[in-house]
Amino acid sequence: xxxxxxxxxxxxxxxxxxxxxxxxxxxxxxxxxxxxxxxxxxxxxxxxxxxxxxxxxxxxxxxxxxxxxxxxxxxxxxxxxxxxxxxxxxxxxxxxxx
Numbered sequence: 001x002x003x004x005x006x007x008x009x010x011x012x013x014x015x016x017x018x019x020x021x022x023x024x025x026x027x028x029x030x031x032x033x034x035x036x037x038x039x040x041x042x043x044x045x046x047x048x049x050x051x052x053x054x055x056x057x058x059x060x061x062x063x064x065x066x067x068x069x070x071x072x073x074x075x076x077x078x079x080x081x082x083x084x085x086x087x088x089x090x091x092x093x094x095x096x097x098x
Contacts, residue, residue, distance in 0.1 A: 065072045076082040
């Protein structure tokens, strides 16, 4: 009991505890804000990695399409349903069962 009263009278300890509570809970850069910002940074890094991978993939596709006319024709037929004048296109769509 005597040690507790002595600790409560220590102005340095009280100041340290007060400042710690202020920084953790009441400051504009409090603990919850820091956690939210860390989560946002993690999400943005994941998005950056995803888009970097996509850019690499698309760049490879562009190189292949610009260098090979057969690949360009195949891409145009599959992606944009393009055809020659004397051809017919049949699109088969599978029904999704619920």
